């Protein structure tokens with residue numbers, strides 16, 4: 469089969485063309501039984517493809533036909549031994565990776581700035597996380613990757629670990645020396661699991677960081693939907709056999725996956741793979757050129773800084789993805805969130821994320837000079853409007869969360885007897901829930917950690933800046949759920 473073929477998409481089109489009379493779910497029956505306004509907006513073609521795993525259409529849980537062929541083509545395109553499609557995002561694929569290597573009591577080495585899905589899987593599996601401190605960028609106020617030395621040190625102390633998880637690249641597009649990390653972990657016989665949520669495209673262009681499969685990693689959870697052109701929620705899990713068994717991985721992915729798998733999502737993975745494999749290099753090349761141009765323009769605007777290759781040079785910042793525009797606005801005396809809101813209100817521009825100091829914009833093959841030019845124009849206006857603040861020297865102090873000590877495994881804390889205490893009285897207690905800012909969804913607290921004053925302050929600063937702090941049952945954050953303390957009875 470050739471990469472120009474799309475067995476799944478084409479198979480669905482052939483099925484739809486036969487126009488079968490459907491006595492199966494979904495009950496909207498090609499849209500006929502659906503709210504007419506939604507039907508007319510979304511269109512008949514999409515509704516005709518909203519099918520279910522009847523036997524001519526194969527089954528993601530036991531693929532033997534068109535889904536199997538589509539996954540095999542994806543494996544070839546991504547340089548994997550096996551590729552599994554995920555309709556539960558990269559979160560589902562990450563949970564599968566963690567749960568396929570680590571069970572109750574097993575150790576798994578992870579950077580502390582992991583996405584919440586890693587920690588959820590650690591709670592589900594009962595594994596014990598061994599945290600590695602990511603490199604912190606005090607200028608930008610963000611965390612980067614982990615260094616090979618830190619991985620070596622962690623493995624020397626915990627050679628019985630069942631896996632090393634690496635984020636490559638980070639949400640901000642920064643990559644560590646993945647190849648070196650893989651070589652170190654493999655010397656200990658430990659598999660490397662890569663959170664490649666932000667790196668589907670890197671496999672297809674030599675100017676981008678090495679992909680997980682190129683670096684020899686054992687598994688990679690990759691968001692095709694984020695930067696690879698498929699529909700939101702569709703991702704892949706790439707597997708290299710040897711230290712992990714593809715059959716075991718597939719069984720766990722199936723345990724975590726809905727039985728009602730969306731064919732719209734699956735077909736979009738098939739066509740995205742075709743586009744990446746056959747035209748990816750050229751499309752990504754254009755996106756890199758556009759991003760480089762945009763970065764140069766932004767760096768000519770007073771008080772703004774768009775990160776470029778000058779950031780490289782440490783082992784945790786070994787490579788970067790130039791299509792990510794990290795724009796620091798702190799010199800203007802604004803938070804990233806202020807800038808995000810201003811761009812929305814003044815220019816109808818939506819950014820990828822904001823934090824206390826930066827906004828992140830992504831350039832993909834879906835952009836043209838028009839959008840890039842508009843962003844530059846908007847940022848010029850932003851700078852002009854707030855330059856007086858910069859001249860008055862209103863600059864926020866860069867504040868970063870610290871990494872609290874872990875007193876209990878996340879699972880023990882999650883299932884322990886708990887109580888609710890006022891937010892401000894919680895310092896020193898062991899937290900039983902997650903607290904994070906989403907996006908990017910990196911936990912400030914995970915269940916089992918000892919609450920610190922510094923991190924309570926950090927949460928309050930994020931809330932005051934209008935950033936979305938999430939996780940606790942009490943979404944007003946007046947209270948936090950902590951492990952119950954049993955005091956002596958008088």
Ligand SMILES: Cc1ncc(COP(=O)(O)O)c(C=O)c1O
Pocket residue numbers: 556557558559560562583585635638639663665666691701703907908909
């Ligand atoms: C670093 C990282 N890993 C994993 C995920 C989860 O990906 P998905 O949204 O496809 O479940 C995200 C999502 O933002 C992420 O930023």
